[in-house]
Amino acid sequence: MSIKKISIFIATRNGQTRAIANYMKDKAMKESGGAVFVEVSEISRKTSHLNVPHDTDLILLGAPVYAQKFPSFFIKWVQKHRQDFKGKKTAFFSVSLNAVDKRPECRKADDALIRKFINNTGWVPNFVASLGGALKYQSYNWVMKRIMRRISASAGGPTDMGVDHILTDWNIVDSFLKAIVELDINSSFSTKTRFPQESMLDYFMPEFEQRSVQGIFIKKSPEEIYAAFQTLDPKEMRLAQLLAKIRTLGKKDEAPSKETFFESARRFGSIPLFESPPNRFIGGLIGKFWTKEFGIVSPKPEQFLLFDEPDFSKVVTQFQIESSPLEGGSIVKSEMRIHSTNVEARRKFRIYWGLLRVGIDLYMRSILAALKRHAERDEIPQSESDALLNFGLKKT
Numbered sequence: 001m002s003i004k005k006i007s008i009f010i011a012t013r014n015g016q017t018r019a020i021a022n023y024m025k026d027k028a029m030k031e032s033g034g035a036v037f038v039e040v041s042e043i044s045r046k047t048s049h050l051n052v053p054h055d056t057d058l059i060l061l062g063a064p065v066y067a068q069k070f071p072s073f074f075i076k077w078v079q080k081h082r083q084d085f086k087g088k089k090t091a092f093f094s095v096s097l098n099a100v101d102k103r104p105e106c107r108k109a110d111d112a113l114i115r116k117f118i119n120n121t122g123w124v125p126n127f128v129a130s131l132g133g134a135l136k137y138q139s140y141n142w143v144m145k146r147i148m149r150r151i152s153a154s155a156g157g158p159t160d161m162g163v164d165h166i167l168t169d170w171n172i173v174d175s176f177l178k179a180i181v182e183l184d185i186n187s188s189f190s191t192k193t194r195f196p197q198e199s200m201l202d203y204f205m206p207e208f209e210q211r212s213v214q215g216i217f218i219k220k221s222p223e224e225i226y227a228a229f230q231t232l233d234p235k236e237m238r239l240a241q242l243l244a245k246i247r248t249l250g251k252k253d254e255a256p257s258k259e260t261f262f263e264s265a266r267r268f269g270s271i272p273l274f275e276s277p278p279n280r281f282i283g284g285l286i287g288k289f290w291t292k293e294f295g296i297v298s299p300k301p302e303q304f305l306l307f308d309e310p311d312f313s314k315v316v317t318q319f320q321i322e323s324s325p326l327e328g329g330s331i332v333k334s335e336m337r338i339h340s341t342n343v344e345a346r347r348k349f350r351i352y353w354g355l356l357r358v359g360i361d362l363y364m365r366s367i368l369a370a371l372k373r374h375a376e377r378d379e380i381p382q383s384e385s386d387a388l389l390n391f392g393l394k395k396t
Contacts, residue, residue, distance in 0.1 A: 003057045003089065003181045008040045009050075010062040011074035016134040017064045017095045018042065020168060024060075024177050036181060043077055050081045058089040058180060061125070064133060065096035068113060075120055079302060082123040091127035091180045091189075092117075097151065100132035100167045115195065115203055122301040124274065127189045129176040132167040139164075192276070200274050200282060201335065204305060205316040208337040209346055210353050212361055216368040219329040220375045222321040226278035228375035229319070232261040236374055240366035243359050261367070269296035271304055278321060285315040288345075290352040310342040313349045332371065334364050 006028065012018045018040075025038040039053065052059065063074045094117075098110040110130050118124055135158060149161055158165040179187040187193065195203075218225055234241065259267070265283060266272075274282040284304045288295030288311060299307055307314065320333045338353070340346040353360075 003036060003183065005053065005056050006036060006038045006058045006060055006180075007052050007056045008038060008060045008062065009043055010040070011043045011064065011071050011077075013064050013066060013071070014134065014139055016166070016168065017062050019134075020093070020095060020131060020173060021060075021062055023170065023173060027174065027177055028181065043074060050084050052084065052088075056088060058091060059085050060091045060093070060180065062093045062095065065094055065098065065113065068109070070094070070113075070117055075117070078121040078123055082121060085123065089127075089180075089183060090123075090125040091129075091176075092125040093129040093131050093176065095131050095133040095168075097133055097135075097167070099130040100169070111195070116305075118195075119203070119273075119305045120302045124276075125191055126183075126185070127176070127180050127187075128191050128194055129172070129189050131173060131176070132169055134167055135165040200276075200280070201316065201318045201337070204273055204282060204284065205314070205337045205339055208316075208339045209350070210336075210338040210357075212336040212357075212364060213333065214361065214364045214368055215331060215333040216365075216372055217324065217327065217329055218332055218372045218375050222278040222323055222330050225321050225330055225332060225371070225375050229371055230260065230262065232371055232374050234259070234261050234264045237261070237366045237370040240363045240370070243363050243366070246359075269294075269298045271298055271301050273301055273304060273316070280318065280320050282316060282318045285317070286312055287315075288348075289313055289315075290348045308341050311345045313338055313340040313345055332368055334368060336360070336364065 008021045008025065010017050010021045021040050025040055028036040028038050039056075041051065061078065063070045092114075094110070094114060096110065096113075098106045098113075101107075114128060114130070158167075175187075176189050178184070179189040184190070185192060220228070262270075269285060269287065271284040271286075272281070273284050274280070284301075286297050286299070286304070286307060295312070297312070304314075315336060315338050317334065317336045320335070322331050322333075323329075324331050338349065340349045
């Protein structure tokens with residue numbers, strides 16, 4: 001499979017992001033023999049709409065980095081339109097001086113910046129590229145010229161302020177364009193390759209005070225298990241239901257007559273953070289769990305990482321599904337991590353954890369056991385398997 005039509009949306013400041021986008025457009029038009037048609041639209045602070053031709057196969061976004069951040073209006077634009085990207089392949093390229101700096105700390109800073117962008121927007125593109133920008137001394141004011149000269153000098157870059165310096169490696173741009181047109185998911189530009197799924201849990205919660213890990217073997221493929229998880233009824237988790245009733249002192253749960261596990265979790269306040277079908281999904285929860293009513297708050301997904309209000313605990317739970325060819329099935333693991341936002345919250349949650357740790361572990365085991373029964377009992381209809389791979393984000 002290859003891409004037939006690309007729509008590019010960019011934010012730019014000094015014009016290099018636009019130059020890169022137009023280069024890819026011209027290259028695609030010239031070499032595709034008419035197979036790839038590219039449209040470029042520049043995003044500005046006043047841009048609020050999104051016009052994507054119906055036959056677009058891939059949406060490509062691009063933005064520059066200034067002062068170690070992307071333009072705020074661009075982030076807000078992506079937040080607003082990320083749902084419009086569904087059903088299409090997506091890619092993103094950043095333009096910065098970090099991309100041409102070979103020092104390890106600069107690559108690490110570049111990775112961290114893109115991870116933050118993914119978290120703040122709640123959008124995970126299929127492909128990501130970091131492209132070198134330009135030192136356009138002629139367009140900088142007196143102060144900015146000297147700031148940029150110092151930054152460039154520290155990286156061994158050009159310091160002649162009498163001319164502009166284009167630092168974009170067009171060979172890398174060519175390779176990136178080739179990867180997205182051919183949908184090469186094994187290329188170095190694949191988000192899965194650059195940011196392995198295993199690191200996403202560390203990204204959302206690198207530091208934590210409490211942790212619970214459970215696992216189970218299920219005689220089904222990851223695809224079948226993932227589909228089964230989307231249709232799992234909370235009522236099938238008998239022990240978990242009992243433990244929940246004990247914790248809430250028998251308070252009646254005003255649940256709909258029919259809902260899935262993920263719908264139930266969302267109703268309680270769970271926040272979907274990351275999904276990579278059919279192997280992984282991560283959810284977050286914020287609350288004062290030691291109180292009778294739990295004190296749940298549900299900020300937007302992009303606000304979860306930066307949430308630091310005092311007297312709260314943050315929970316990140318990952319479900320990971322990996323094939324186990326030696327046994328003809330799959331291993332499903334759950335990992336829960338908890339971090340509290342201040343000393344007092346850590347003290348309260350530590351007491352809560354000490355009292356209920358066994359019950360929490362049993363609760364997670366009950367979810368996995370119910371999933372095993374559900375997945376191995378019936379074949380998941382193909383229509384459901386195809387339609388329900390969206391971590392409960394589907395329209396209802």
